[in-house]
Amino acid sequence: MTATVGEFLYQCLQREGMTEIFGVPGDFNFPLLDTLEAYEGLRFIDNRNELNAGYAADGYAHVKGMAALITTFGVGELSASNAIAGAYSENIPLIHIVGSPDSNDQKEKRKIHHSLMDGDFEVFRRIHEHMTGYAVKITAENAGFKIPKAIRIAKEKKKPVYLDFPMDQVLQPVIWRGEEEESAEVTEEASLHAALAQAKELLDQAKHTVLLVDFNTLRYDLEHHVQTLAEKMNVPVAQMLQGKSGFDEEHPQYIGMYAGAFGNQEVRVKVEEADCIIAVGLLWTDFNTAKYTANIAPEKLIAVHPRSVAVAEREYEKIDAVDGLKALQALDYRENGKVETFPSIYDDVVGEPEERLSAATYYPRFQHMLKQDDVMIIDTGTLSYGMSQVRLPSGALFISHGAWQSIGYATPAALGAAIAADNRRVLLFIGEGALQFSVQELSTLIENGCKPIIFILNNQGYTIERYLNIEHPFADYNDIPRWDHMTLAEGFAGTGDLFKTEVRTNGELDEAIRRAEQYDGMSLIELIVTDPMDAPEYLHKLRENEMEA
Numbered sequence: 001m002t003a004t005v006g007e008f009l010y011q012c013l014q015r016e017g018m019t020e021i022f023g024v025p026g027d028f029n030f031p032l033l034d035t036l037e038a039y040e041g042l043r044f045i046d047n048r049n050e051l052n053a054g055y056a057a058d059g060y061a062h063v064k065g066m067a068a069l070i071t072t073f074g075v076g077e078l079s080a081s082n083a084i085a086g087a088y089s090e091n092i093p094l095i096h097i098v099g100s101p102d103s104n105d106q107k108e109k110r111k112i113h114h115s116l117m118d119g120d121f122e123v124f125r126r127i128h129e130h131m132t133g134y135a136v137k138i139t140a141e142n143a144g145f146k147i148p149k150a151i152r153i154a155k156e157k158k159k160p161v162y163l164d165f166p167m168d169q170v171l172q173p174v175i176w177r178g179e180e181e182e183s184a185e186v187t188e189e190a191s192l193h194a195a196l197a198q199a200k201e202l203l204d205q206a207k208h209t210v211l212l213v214d215f216n217t218l219r220y221d222l223e224h225h226v227q228t229l230a231e232k233m234n235v236p237v238a239q240m241l242q243g244k245s246g247f248d249e250e251h252p253q254y255i256g257m258y259a260g261a262f263g264n265q266e267v268r269v270k271v272e273e274a275d276c277i278i279a280v281g282l283l284w285t286d287f288n289t290a291k292y293t294a295n296i297a298p299e300k301l302i303a304v305h306p307r308s309v310a311v312a313e314r315e316y317e318k319i320d321a322v323d324g325l326k327a328l329q330a331l332d333y334r335e336n337g338k339v340e341t342f343p344s345i346y347d348d349v350v351g352e353p354e355e356r357l358s359a360a361t362y363y364p365r366f367q368h369m370l371k372q373d374d375v376m377i378i379d380t381g382t383l384s385y386g387m388s389q390v391r392l393p394s395g396a397l398f399i400s401h402g403a404w405q406s407i408g409y410a411t412p413a414a415l416g417a418a419i420a421a422d423n424r425r426v427l428l429f430i431g432e433g434a435l436q437f438s439v440q441e442l443s444t445l446i447e448n449g450c451k452p453i454i455f456i457l458n459n460q461g462y463t464i465e466r467y468l469n470i471e472h473p474f475a476d477y478n479d480i481p482r483w484d485h486m487t488l489a490e491g492f493a494g495t496g497d498l499f500k501t502e503v504r505t506n507g508e509l510d511e512a513i514r515r516a517e518q519y520d521g522m523s524l525i526e527l528i529v530t531d532p533m534d535a536p537e538y539l540h541k542l543r544e545n546e547m548e549a
Helices: 005-015 027-037 050-064 075-090 103-107 123-129 143-157 189-204 215-219 223-233 265-272 321-329 359-369 382-387 410-420 432-438 441-447 463-468 485-493 506-518 537-548
Strands: 020-023 043-046 067-072 094-100 134-137 161-166 209-213 237-239 254-257 276-280 301-305 308-311 314-317 375-378 397-400 426-431 453-458 498-503 522-528
Touching: 005 027, 005 143, 005 161, 020 027, 020 050, 020 410, 027 043, 027 067, 027 094, 027 161, 050 067, 050 075, 050 094, 050 397, 050 410, 050 432, 050 441, 067 075, 075 094, 075 123, 094 143, 123 134, 123 161, 134 143, 143 161, 189 301, 189 308, 189 314, 189 321, 209 223, 209 265, 215 223, 223 321, 237 265, 254 265, 276 321, 301 321, 359 382, 359 506, 375 382, 375 410, 382 397, 382 426, 382 463, 382 537, 397 410, 410 426, 410 432, 410 441, 426 432, 432 453, 441 485, 463 537, 485 498, 485 522, 498 506, 506 522
Parallel strands: 020 043, 020 067, 067 094, 094 161, 134 161, 209 237, 209 276, 237 254, 276 301, 375 397, 375 426, 426 453, 453 522, 498 522
Antiparallel strands: 301 308, 308 314
16 A cells, blocks of 8 residues: 555654654644554654754664654744754754645645744745755655655765655655665775875874874764774774764773863873874864864874865865775774873762762762763763763763753753663763753653653852853853752652752762662752852863963
8 A cells, every 4th residue: 555645754764763753742743643643663752842852852863873853833843943953063863844734725825823924834944954954845746755865865964854744745645756866975986095195104104193083983883993993003092072982981092082271181192292193073163172272283184074084184075984994994004012091080089978069079970880881961061071071981872962062952862862772871961050941851751761860960050151251250140040959850750750869968979879870760869069160170271271361
């Protein structure tokens, strides 16, 4: 039997490994949701709002590789648009499915609710053209090739895509006209040979080489190829902030995070004084380069990008990253001896049990509680800087908004990650200010039987903003209302399982971690830190740098 447009959509998503779709119901997406409810193998996760649905899909995609969300026309899709823009910035493939008014109403330009009342039903799709890899209206006539094309673009370009489904088209049978054929992007051999020849010249002159792992190593699943290259060359490996968890941090060649002037200075010297730096997936942003204090000489850089290789600032196009890495592996370059490694700043647990919590004491405790294959979601704020310096166990996944940095992302992202990684432990690290943006999704976590350990850092307001605003750190706008998180969580939990506690001392945190690890349910640990300027060492250095500038 011929599939309907809605059924065909779900067949395509299921082939990509999805078992859940996030979203919020609205009258224009009822045909999509009714079809989904009757469809075997996919279930709908009903979020508290569309923005949270987008963030949840983002967290899911970090674990499974791709995700989808369903919103309604206008009010719903625009609510989710911040998450979609974030996915574009962060190279996350999302399928944004929008239910829109009946196609006949659109043709007649009727004044329909959720529209701008001007008869223009294409305006929101046009908006999304600027923050997706592809934005298209789906009909029975084009569904057979436009839906697969959208999914292919999301996979290849690592970008969200936007599919507008007029509600009357969803239940129509697909009219098969064949798929649009697109030639696969392949490596241009002449370009690869030229890049390799120049890379060989650079390596032939090098005595000390460093491998630098960054953002697109994770996005393009290059971790295995990077590790193979590191072991073949026997060189030290460092990570950039946005590349964290792109390399096994327990590997004997791993030396730590490279964070310019604000990170480990031994790692900084090792990277910046190397004769040659091979950077994989490099993203040159203000956050990633520690306010551009990273000092990597371009003339000694081999940069492997998803679809190109740059050697000493000369760009070689049409080279797939995997082919580029394999070609580098084939070069005759290997350093002798054991790679010198450096300790993490949080290797030693410090602070007496009765002492008040501080960044110096709780970050080492976080590091020591982590386990192999943990999934960590860290919200934007002081935690994203401090947790970047924590040494991760093998297989751990670090999820954070390094590029988009939207406060409030982490709670719904933890929902998506927990649903995607149901056999892995999920830990959420979030500030009390960020939690107030999207706290509703705690109820969705509980409703779906998720069991994350959640750490709420209550440091008396927006501490990250106090550090960034050099002139007015104690401005009133950085203060936020004090919430009773324990009572709030109890209200969300209903009859669900929940362990919750406030901690103020190192000993109380130790005990709370012990109890949370034994608890079969969601755990909520609120860290009460009384100093509003308490922060990790990284932020102290950043502030000092800004004050001197």
